[in-house]
Amino acid sequence: MFTLTPIRLSLTLLALTLSLAACNEQTTQPLNQTPTMASTLEAEDQQAALYDQADSLWYLENERAKRLADGESPTSLMQTTPLPTLQTKREPGDYSFTSPPTPPVSRAGQLLNLPDPGSVPRFTVTGLQWPAQVGDLSISMWAQDKLAAFSLTIDDNHVQDHAFWYEMAEQYGWKWTWFLIANQIGWSSADHWGHWQRALDQGHELQSHGQTHLCDALFYTFREYRQSQVEIERQLANAQVRTLAYPFGMHTDKRGSPCEPLTSERTKNSRAEAAKYFLAGRDVYGALSHPAKLDYMKVPSVSSARNFFNPQAAWAYFDSVFNPASANYRTWYVVHYHNLPNDTAKNEVRQVLAYLQTVEDKVWIAPFTQVAKYGQEYASAKLVNLQKTANSVSFELKDQMNDLWFNQPLTLKLRLPDGWSGVLTVEQQAVNRQVRTLAYQGGVYALFEVIPDRGVVTVKY
Numbered sequence: 001m002f003t004l005t006p007i008r009l010s011l012t013l014l015a016l017t018l019s020l021a022a023c024n025e026q027t028t029q030p031l032n033q034t035p036t037m038a039s040t041l042e043a044e045d046q047q048a049a050l051y052d053q054a055d056s057l058w059y060l061e062n063e064r065a066k067r068l069a070d071g072e073s074p075t076s077l078m079q080t081t082p083l084p085t086l087q088t089k090r091e092p093g094d095y096s097f098t099s100p101p102t103p104p105v106s107r108a109g110q111l112l113n114l115p116d117p118g119s120v121p122r123f124t125v126t127g128l129q130w131p132a133q134v135g136d137l138s139i140s141m142w143a144q145d146k147l148a149a150f151s152l153t154i155d156d157n158h159v160q161d162h163a164f165w166y167e168m169a170e171q172y173g174w175k176w177t178w179f180l181i182a183n184q185i186g187w188s189s190a191d192h193w194g195h196w197q198r199a200l201d202q203g204h205e206l207q208s209h210g211q212t213h214l215c216d217a218l219f220y221t222f223r224e225y226r227q228s229q230v231e232i233e234r235q236l237a238n239a240q241v242r243t244l245a246y247p248f249g250m251h252t253d254k255r256g257s258p259c260e261p262l263t264s265e266r267t268k269n270s271r272a273e274a275a276k277y278f279l280a281g282r283d284v285y286g287a288l289s290h291p292a293k294l295d296y297m298k299v300p301s302v303s304s305a306r307n308f309f310n311p312q313a314a315w316a317y318f319d320s321v322f323n324p325a326s327a328n329y330r331t332w333y334v335v336h337y338h339n340l341p342n343d344t345a346k347n348e349v350r351q352v353l354a355y356l357q358t359v360e361d362k363v364w365i366a367p368f369t370q371v372a373k374y375g376q377e378y379a380s381a382k383l384v385n386l387q388k389t390a391n392s393v394s395f396e397l398k399d400q401m402n403d404l405w406f407n408q409p410l411t412l413k414l415r416l417p418d419g420w421s422g423v424l425t426v427e428q429q430a431v432n433r434q435v436r437t438l439a440y441q442g443g444v445y446a447l448f449e450v451i452p453d454r455g456v457v458t459v460k461y
């Protein structure tokens, strides 16, 4: 029916047979119709996304086997970094238990994440807003009043690619999000907590990809989620684990992976469980979502940025985020990578990043959790108690999200008097916030950032 992209050598023949059978199930065109180019490409994308994640786990497995065959010594399997105080060894006679800090409970007005909007948009998507009257305000849909958002994420613990990702981060000034399999860290000099502390210290985000990647029969789903969160926060200074990449994707598709035989219900993903511990969850297959219909507990992600440059692949074509006629207009584009096995794979990443740099004035490029916070604050935000004078405006910015977790500032835009130039101050709880002005079609506007639910904001101009 269609040709598959070259099959990776690491897949077993059995997995390949199963996957090919699945192609038929997953094609989306109605019966009795010739598959369109788009539907064929999309079905290929789904298969490729599946191969990517199975490949990634086989890669880690094979590397481990190689290290053992090469005589990895017991000493190299020891923890190579000093453990933080929380993990210091118990003294004889100490029978205490210290429970980890529990996540807040989601409740009205203090939500940990937004409910799935289904087919009902949470807001109307428009172009950039330009408030009409002096003193009028608008909330920007994305930070810095950009049109769209982009996040780059990396799954599984591919320490061997760190140097490449650091080099890219340095070149462009952007930060990535790694989703970690917690129980794989610390057992070998090839993947220990020191590697990840470095990533965190360089400003990248580290989040959860489960405790065992749903590959341990003894682990219930909630422990996959919860224990990985606790473990990473205990082991690393300044880690805040608030988002999850579902191992094997939302539907726990283990085909072709080393964990395929493990099929019990309790080793499957659950949106309801994840929503108790995380503010957002990332899937593995990415048909972009309308930005007002995004389920933040099931954020689509494009594997290896496949079809990023392909206008015929509407579900993954990056420039569709700039097209007002597209359902993807102004959406959040998330990609995920696994291991980068060769220069071809690295060059594909370089091309994507080089392109993003050319549109950076229109795209907010930020780690996954930051964008997930912004999007949910924005979707539930309101300006209240607005008071204007001739040269000032004061107001409160409120949202429905939990105030402990949701601390991402939203960008606001204020209309200033025409021809205005002078000194402008923005103050929230006696803290001055940065502000910049811009001109648009004869009007002057101020852009500044405000954290929701942190009290009255006063702008003087």
Ligand SMILES: [Zn+2]
Residues within 6 Å of the ligand: 053, 056, 155, 156, 209, 213, 247, 248
């Ligand atoms: Zn994975």
